[in-house]
Amino acid sequence: MPREPLKRRASAPVDPNALPDKPFFKIGEVARLCALKPFVLRYWETEFHSIKPERTRSGQRLYRRQDVEQLLRIRKLLYERRFTIAGARSHLRELGEDEAAPPPLPPPEVDVETMRKIKRAVLDLIGLVEEP
Secondary structure, three states: OOOOOOOOOOOOOOOHHHOOOOOEEEHHHHHHHHOOOHHHHHHHHHHOOOOOOEEOOOOOEEEEHHHHHHHHHHHHHHHHOOOOHHHHHHHHHHHOOOOOOOOOOOOOOOOHHHHHHHHHHHHHHHHHHHOO
């Protein structure tokens, strides 16, 4: 007689007050604490600018305690309160917990003399092309 397949229980995230008392967490630990897959954490880093784990020399992510607490808040907004990512980002921004996207860099300053030289060179090229 065939057996029924075992049902997997969905793991629940840990209570933010029950986080282990340590300054840094590796991505596997954070994934387990938040009941998420590591690829979800990596994706959320690109969507929520407040999540910026530090890196070791070997490139491993080290999440600070405040990162883990923020990830738990994000998880609650997305999975329990059914926010979209944009909605969660907006909600966190309203609460002052997620900053906006970094502003674009200003255009580089260009030396005026260099621009004059470039202009002369372009005009010289145009003159060469237009000559019969």
